[in-house]
Amino acid sequence: TPVAVVLIGFFGGSLITLYFSLIGDFFGTRFSTSNNAVLYTGKAISGVLGSVFFSYLLTVSIGVAGLYVTASSLIGTMLLVLFTLRRTGSGMSKSHREKYEDI
Known part of the structure; x- marks a missing residue:
């Protein structure tokens, strides 16, 4: 297509x-x-x-292939969101960001 x-x-x-x-x-x-x-x-x-x-x-099976594509897309999206949140420190207070910066 x-x-x-x-x-x-x-x-x-x-x-x-x-x-x-x-x-x-x-x-x-x-x-x-x-x-x-x-x-x-x-x-x-x-x-x-x-x-x-x-x-x-x-x-x-085409269904199994579709399930694989859907699952890998969802996992990739979740990892991107988690990486972005961790990198920017969104959702954390300043004290929490300072505490976990060394990790």
Whole structure:
């Protein structure tokens, strides 16, 4: 479907230019090359293993594949929200943020 093609293009390749700056912002610029190598290695491995695993699920049952897509989307969304809340410290008082900053 056209929607799937747009989503795959958007999440699979068009944001690649932002990865380098995000890696530098998160981990520092000193070891940017090594960090980008780890990122691309993980992306390649997950691309191969994810497609093999999903194709197996699709051969078992379309319902199982749909359940997998739904569950992984929900888990990804929850992790994104938790990471964002933890990074910004939302929902915590100042004393709690100071207490848990070292963790």
